[in-house]
Structure formats: C-alpha cells, structure tokens
Amino acid sequence: MSLSIGEVASRTGFAPSTLRYYESVGLVPSPNRVSGRRAYEETAVDRLQVIALARSLDFPLDDIRELLDGFPTATSASARWRAANRTRIAALEAQAADIERMLGLLRHLAEDCECGDLAACARVWTARREDA
Amino acid sequence: MSLSIGEVASRTGFAPSTLRYYESVGLVPSPNRVSGRRAYEETAVDRLQVIALARSLDFPLDDIRELLDGFPTATSASARWRAANRTRIAALEAQAADIERMLGLLRHLAEDCECGDLAACARVWTARREDA
DNA sequence: ATACGAGTTAAAGTTGACTTGAAGTCAAGT
DNA sequence: ACTTGACTTCAAGTCAACTTTAACTCGTAT
Numbered sequence: 412m413s414l415s416i417g418e419v420a421s422r423t424g425f426a427p428s429t430l431r432y433y434e435s436v437g438l439v440p441s442p443n444r445v446s447g448r449r450a451y452e453e454t455a456v457d458r459l460q461v462i463a464l465a466r467s468l469d470f471p472l473d474d475i476r477e478l479l480d481g482f483p484t485a486t487s488a489s490a491r492w493r494a495a496n497r498t499r500i501a502a503l504e505a506q507a508a509d510i511e512r513m514l515g516l517l518r519h520l521a522e523d524c525e526c527g528d529l530a531a532c533a534r535v536w537t538a539r540r541e542d543a
Numbered sequence: 544m545s546l547s548i549g550e551v552a553s554r555t556g557f558a559p560s561t562l563r564y565y566e567s568v569g570l571v572p573s574p575n576r577v578s579g580r581r582a583y584e585e586t587a588v589d590r591l592q593v594i595a596l597a598r599s600l601d602f603p604l605d606d607i608r609e610l611l612d613g614f615p616t617a618t619s620a621s622a623r624w625r626a627a628n629r630t631r632i633a634a635l636e637a638q639a640a641d642i643e644r645m646l647g648l649l650r651h652l653a654e655d656c657e658c659g660d661l662a663a664c665a666r667v668w669t670a671r672r673e674d675a
Numbered sequence: 676a677t678a679c680g681a682g683t684t685a686a687a688g689t690t691g692a693c694t695t696g697a698a699g700t701c702a703a704g705t
Numbered sequence: 706a707c708t709t710g711a712c713t714t715c716a717a718g719t720c721a722a723c724t725t726t727a728a729c730t731c732g733t734a735t
Binding site for chain 3: 558560561564568578579580598603604605
Binding site: 676677678679680681682683684685686687688689690691692693694695696697698699700701702703704705 | 706707708709710711712713714715716717718719720721722723724725726727728729730731732733734735
C-alpha cells in the first residue's frame, strides 16, 4: 500500500510543496510515480519524522542529509560520520544548556523580578562564553 | 566611559554590521554619536548579551524586541507580555524535550545501533506528536 | 461529457537576518 | 601634508528554506 503526497503531508506535518522541495534537494528519495503521481512507501514517513525532529531543532537541510545518508547501515558508519555526530551531540548539549539559561531568565522575569533594570538582572544569566 | 562599535562587537560576538542592523530595526536603542561615531554605554552590552542568548536559540528578532521592550520596569509588565512569556517558556520546554529525543537518537546511532534500518530504530524517538 | 479535486512541473517570488559594496568622514601618527 | 584604520550611511546583494503561480494532467463522481 502506497501513500499519496497529501497523506504523507498530513502524517508528517509538512506541506506537499515542502515534500516536493525536499525531494528536489535530495533530502528524501524520489518515490515511484503511479500515473504521474508520487506513491510513497510507509518508510518514507519514518524518515520524514526524523527530518521533522531535526528541523524543529533548526538543523540545516545539508546537515540532516549527511546525518541520514551516512546512517550506519548494518556495518558502515564512517569515521567522518561518527566525528560529525559527536559534534552534533556536543552542539545539542550546549544548546540544552542555553535553553536552561534562557528559561532561568524568563522564569525570573515572570515570577519575582524586581531588578527594575535589564542590565541588573541579566548578568546572572548571560555570564559565561569566555572562549576563543 | 563609552565603547566604540568595535569594542561592543568584540565583547558581544556580533559583527559591527550586525550591531548597525539591530539599531536600524530598533532592537537596540540608537547610541549617542561622538563626531559621527557610535558611543555605546556599558549597559548596551548587557542587552546585547541577552539578545545573543536569545538568537542562539533562534528567537526571531521581533520576538526578542517584544521580550525586551516589555521588560517589567519596576512596576509594569502587561498581561499581554506575561502571556507571551508563558508561551515562550512552554515553547522552550518543548524544545528541550525535542533535544532530549534527538540526543537519544544520536547517541543510539553513535553507540550501539544495530537496527540496520532507519525506520526500524527511528520510531522509538519520533513517537509522539499526536495533536490536532 | 464534463466538472472537480488532487496531483504534476518549472520558474519565480518571499522572508528573515544579515553582509557587502561604494563613497565618504575623521583623528591620530609619520 | 597625507596615509591609515576605524568608523559613517545607504543601497544592494546573499542565503536557506520554503511558498506561490501558471499551465497542465489525471481519475472519479455527477
């Protein structure tokens, strides 16, 4: 049983135009056509859901493509791919830390802030980032 | 003591062109000019560091402006601003959850994945999102 | 038979967030 | 006097990621 572009769209939350675009840039494989129309396999939905998760975290399409194309199929997973993955994991961990800082600031503003001045209370949450 | 655009740039990590752009769109107030040049106060750096944090989380500029402009100055903080803030907090919490799911997937791929097929192991981390 | 809805392609348009380029100003150093 | 380096403005260019438009093709229901 195959799925129309509309069905895939509603299952994944992507617009049909987005699915065509993703195909055009090679992010998803080109599905068979049945009388001109795309006939997706169910597995396409799984791939797209990973893409949706990655996009929700603002992974660029090139990055997602690399992530998915280098997928460790049974054996492989190149050193290059593994290194890239470690980088991605580190970046996500840093991002999680940033979210916690931002949540700290927003909750402070929402609940009990009496600083009166942004500068006064902001430094608590914007401390750090002394590298390079 | 005031800061040149170059000093503010190196303290905040923004390019000078970005600082000018932020000023042009009203995200940061227009600093005094001393013989034509911008002379920033130190507090501008604090504001910009909050902006840097928000931008690192891909907050749109309009959102950041609203966040900063509605800052609870001693007394205020409109109901509208408070509501927007609750929304932002919820969005960040959801984003943190997405990061955890993605980290779960990436670590699985990096360490012990023997699924061989993306679809096979992806469903564990792409489950959820059954709303509306 | 024909109208409808959902699909098709290719090309052009949009948006947000910057960056770059051109042409000029200014203070300090040689 | 003049070069340098960091600045100025304003307009235009860039980039990723889509979306929109135009013109067309199907299969199905009336």
